[in-house]
Amino acid sequence: MIPRRSLLAASGAAFLSWDAVIRAAHAQTPPGVIVMAKQIDDIITLDPAESFEYTGGEICGNVYQKLTTTPNSNPSRIEGDLAESWTASDDARTFTFRLKPAQKFASGKEVTAEDVAYSLQRVVALNKSPAFIINQFGFTKDNMAQTIRATDPRTVVLTTAEPTATSFLLYCLSAAVGSIVEKATVSARAQGDDWGNAWLKGNSAGSGPYRLVSWRASEAVTMEANPNAAQAPSTRRIIMRHVADPSAQLLGLQRGDYDIARNLASDQIRTISTDNRYSVVSQRKASLLYVAMNQKNPILAKPQVRQAIKMAIDYEGIQRNIVPSNYAVHQAFLPEGLPGALTEKPFKLDVAGAKHLLAEAGHADGFECAFDFFSGAPVGDIAQALQANLAAIGIRPRMLPGEMRSVITKTRARQHDLALLRWGSDYFDPHSNAEAFSMNPDNGDDARNKTLAWRSAWAIPELTARTLAAVKETDTEKRVALYEAIQRDHQQQSPFAVMLQELEVAVTRNSLKGLNIGVLSDRTQYAPLAKG
Amino acid sequence: MKARLGALAATAASIPIILFGLVLVTFFIGRVVPIDPVLAVVGDRAPADVVARARLELGLDQPLYAQFWRYLTDILTGNLGRSVMTSNPVWEDIARYFPATFELATLAIIVAAILGIGLGVLAATRQGSWVDQVVRVFCLAGHSLPVFVLALVSLLVFYAWLGWLPGPGRQGIVFQDMVETRTGLMTLDAALAGDWPAFQDAVAHLIQPAGVLSFFSLAYIARMTRAFMLAELRSEYVTTARAKGLSWPRIVWRHAFRNTLVPLVTVIFLTYAGLLEGAVLTETIFAWPGLGQYLTVSLLNADMNAVLGATLVVGLIYVVLNLLADLLYRLLDPRTR
Numbered sequence: 001m002i003p004r005r006s007l008l009a010a011s012g013a014a015f016l017s018w019d020a021v022i023r024a025a026h027a028q029t030p031p032g033v034i035v036m037a038k039q040i041d042d043i044i045t046l047d048p049a050e051s052f053e054y055t056g057g058e059i060c061g062n063v064y065q066k067l068t069t070t071p072n073s074n075p076s077r078i079e080g081d082l083a084e085s086w087t088a089s090d091d092a093r094t095f096t097f098r099l100k101p102a103q104k105f106a107s108g109k110e111v112t113a114e115d116v117a118y119s120l121q122r123v124v125a126l127n128k129s130p131a132f133i134i135n136q137f138g139f140t141k142d143n144m145a146q147t148i149r150a151t152d153p154r155t156v157v158l159t160t161a162e163p164t165a166t167s168f169l170l171y172c173l174s175a176a177v178g179s180i181v182e183k184a185t186v187s188a189r190a191q192g193d194d195w196g197n198a199w200l201k202g203n204s205a206g207s208g209p210y211r212l213v214s215w216r217a218s219e220a221v222t223m224e225a226n227p228n229a230a231q232a233p234s235t236r237r238i239i240m241r242h243v244a245d246p247s248a249q250l251l252g253l254q255r256g257d258y259d260i261a262r263n264l265a266s267d268q269i270r271t272i273s274t275d276n277r278y279s280v281v282s283q284r285k286a287s288l289l290y291v292a293m294n295q296k297n298p299i300l301a302k303p304q305v306r307q308a309i310k311m312a313i314d315y316e317g318i319q320r321n322i323v324p325s326n327y328a329v330h331q332a333f334l335p336e337g338l339p340g341a342l343t344e345k346p347f348k349l350d351v352a353g354a355k356h357l358l359a360e361a362g363h364a365d366g367f368e369c370a371f372d373f374f375s376g377a378p379v380g381d382i383a384q385a386l387q388a389n390l391a392a393i394g395i396r397p398r399m400l401p402g403e404m405r406s407v408i409t410k411t412r413a414r415q416h417d418l419a420l421l422r423w424g425s426d427y428f429d430p431h432s433n434a435e436a437f438s439m440n441p442d443n444g445d446d447a448r449n450k451t452l453a454w455r456s457a458w459a460i461p462e463l464t465a466r467t468l469a470a471v472k473e474t475d476t477e478k479r480v481a482l483y484e485a486i487q488r489d490h491q492q493q494s495p496f497a498v499m500l501q502e503l504e505v506a507v508t509r510n511s512l513k514g515l516n517i518g519v520l521s522d523r524t525q526y527a528p529l530a531k532g
Numbered sequence: 533m534k535a536r537l538g539a540l541a542a543t544a545a546s547i548p549i550i551l552f553g554l555v556l557v558t559f560f561i562g563r564v565v566p567i568d569p570v571l572a573v574v575g576d577r578a579p580a581d582v583v584a585r586a587r588l589e590l591g592l593d594q595p596l597y598a599q600f601w602r603y604l605t606d607i608l609t610g611n612l613g614r615s616v617m618t619s620n621p622v623w624e625d626i627a628r629y630f631p632a633t634f635e636l637a638t639l640a641i642i643v644a645a646i647l648g649i650g651l652g653v654l655a656a657t658r659q660g661s662w663v664d665q666v667v668r669v670f671c672l673a674g675h676s677l678p679v680f681v682l683a684l685v686s687l688l689v690f691y692a693w694l695g696w697l698p699g700p701g702r703q704g705i706v707f708q709d710m711v712e713t714r715t716g717l718m719t720l721d722a723a724l725a726g727d728w729p730a731f732q733d734a735v736a737h738l739i740q741p742a743g744v745l746s747f748f749s750l751a752y753i754a755r756m757t758r759a760f761m762l763a764e765l766r767s768e769y770v771t772t773a774r775a776k777g778l779s780w781p782r783i784v785w786r787h788a789f790r791n792t793l794v795p796l797v798t799v800i801f802l803t804y805a806g807l808l809e810g811a812v813l814t815e816t817i818f819a820w821p822g823l824g825q826y827l828t829v830s831l832l833n834a835d836m837n838a839v840l841g842a843t844l845v846v847g848l849i850y851v852v853l854n855l856l857a858d859l860l861y862r863l864l865d866p867r868t869r
Contacts, residue, residue, distance in 0.1 A: 030705070218629075220708060241819065242819055252699045257705070408576055412576075426577055
């Protein structure tokens with residue numbers, strides 16, 4: 001028999017100890033530590049030679065440095081990250097990079113040209129998904145020893161296969177795939193011919209402001225300040241926790257368990273933006289939402305029909321009513337923030353004009369066609385609004401909601417009529433999107449290069465030639481002007497109705513300053529993050 | 533004895549056939565889904581040579597029966613392939629995600645079984661009274677309220693308003709990466725390390741998701757217990773026992789309840805199997821990295837190796853638990869001997 005006094009004492013102790021745990025669980029995040037709630041189950045790998053997903057790119061961008069970068073305050077300006085300076089040969093094929101002195105990896109070892117050459121060579125040799133960003137300059141496994149060379153501890157020489165615009169090369173080298181890893185650390189952990197890929201998937205060997213402490217898939221990522229970074233970050237530790245549900249992110253932010261919530265829904269952002277305890281940080285992302293019209297459909301192949309569809313869309317209404325916080329109206333294939341992006345919006349809702357064009361094309365009574373779209377929010381809601389817009393001019397879309405990859409599979413097989421799709425830029429150069437939207441070197445069904453233009457069976461030899469000329473233009477200003485001209489023609493002629501550009505919105509506690517979101521995920525910087 | 537062993541052997545022998553059928557169906561469903569599996573491996577942007585290489589590596593150039601044969605021979609050698617999503621061998625992923633689900637499901641089923649049986653017996657012995665009405669409404673709520681609503685309401689009340697319990701995740705920030713992973717069961721790992729604050733933290737994080745799942749399960753168990761008990765209490769042997777002057781608790785627990793145990797075992801085991809399969813919505817809302825989440829994310833990403841591997845594990849769990857239920861049946865019910 002337990003005496004009543006002992007029982008009471010034991011209960012009291014248990015309660016106090018429980019209370020202590022709950023207090024610990026509910027304490028504000030510790031000083032020097034920033035906790036971010038984010039959906040992070042898109043991470044497949046954290047090896048920069050392989051990572052091609054949003055969150056992986058963001059982490060690589062903070063763990064590694066590249067030869068060059070672009071500041072978020074002026075994204076079209078190219079700056080040296082590890083490179084102090086660079087020169088191009090007269091034939092625009094040889095590029096020499098001089099490294100900044102005393103740049104150090106997290107291990108304390110200095111970054112050398114040997115590390116740079118090794119990092120770029122392993123991208124070429126591994127040939128993973130993002131490798132084409134580097135390989136498009138003609139680097140191959142066979143020639144990389146000659147074309148990517150360290151000539152002294154601070155000099156790297158790259159030789160491209162063809163004359164190359166300096167800005168094109170520099171923008172591509174600023175992509176996450178151009179991250180520089182520490183040769184000694186990575187090569188020591190290589191297994192067979194994997195160039196250390198298996199180890200780098202979940203570890204880091206970089207010189208960025210942070211180093212990776214751990215990644216637990218669909219659970220958490222922890223990063224710690226690199227003690228040897230050129231500029232010490234303001235915060236000692238960054239913890240990214242996987243919280244898929246936006247309501248759970250919001251509750252955690254309000255309880256003080258998270259300092260930043262990265263995936264709140266439009267209505268939640270609208271509500272919290274009026275609360276002065278929180279700040280809303282927003283940035284345009286290089287991600288577009290557009291309607292593709294397959295030119296294999298003889299009706300959609302008529303220029304008047306394409307134009308009528310573009311005029312039937314209520315761009316402003318859809319943005320304002322469905323995605324006020326997460327999208328902005330944008331109508332060119334280069335998203336705002338990328339060099340050469342066109343901000344002109346030539347299309348607005350004009351039902352009478354659209355009907356007139358349809359009648360001119362011989363379809364005064366409209367027509368029926370299939371409409372594929374991703375069923376998830378908010379794309380599914382936008383598709384419904386588009387259905388109503390098209391119905392207003394007599395077009396009767398057969399709604400075919402599907403999973404994102406099944407919609408993509410269908411468009412890659414050119415089996416769609418209309419499709420509502422999303423496209424994110426692969427790297428920070430106009431050619432990334434120009435190649436996709438305005439190049440189609442072979443319109444045959446068995447073409448190797450399945451660009452977006454090919455998927456909609458849009459034969460454009462003249463525009464393809466202009467796009468190729470633009471990527472080779474060595475004068476940066478002329479190059480930008482060429483892309484602007486291509487976009488203007490593309491807006492009017494193409495079978496693409498570019499509608500919206502995605503916004504990345506993060507909500508932070510007011511005491512937190514310095515969240516710097518980039519146009520591309522690998523440009524988002526944690527180094528300036530600090531608690532007030 | 534011989535007959536019992538024979539029946540057991542027959543049940544055990546059916547396991548490989550069931551698993552083969554499961555693999556066969558899942559494999560072919562995976563192949564007829566209108567998603568190009570190469571997309572999952574290399575993404576939408578990969579150049580033609582990378583796409584062609586991936587197609588070859590996945591064996592997609594082979595006829596369907598050859599692909600199935602290859603997969604089958606691989607799993608017979610213990611190789612479930614590599615997950616496209618995580619790049620890990622599927623076994624490794626399952627070994628990492630399953631303990632989280634196991635920890636959650638086991639606590640949920642223990643709570644659900646104890647409370648469910650208790651409430652079911654209570655309601656049956658007081659049929660028609662206010663106690664019975666309350667239990668029935670409680671069970672109806674547990675069974676009909678969507679689990680994600682329960683989860684969100686629970687977070688709002690116990691986490692956001694009252695502050696009694698921690699929020700989503702398996703551990704608090706202060707304990708992150710502090711306890712060495714041995715079994716993958718956060719509570720057990722913390723206990724093995726002797727880190728009692730981390731243990732308490734892990735238990736605190738378990739309470740809400742396990743509570744939500746157990747509420748959902750106990751509603752079903754309580755309803756079934758009540759129905760089984762009512763049938764038993766109307767039996768003649770109960771009337772005889774009462775006439776003999778046996779005490780009411782003895783009649784309820786020693787006689788009536790004992791007879792309900794046989795069907796109840798099946799109910800509890802199948803409920804447990806359902807929980808072990810992973811509760812996707814609960815796991816999503818509570819950011820619980822379990823098997824359900826793994827399976828769903830894999831499915832949405834057309835990561836067929838992961839889907840097949842996880843389905844096989846789920847199938848195995850069902851078969852093993854069914855077998856265990858069968859064994860218990862034989863132990864509990866003399867008529868089956």
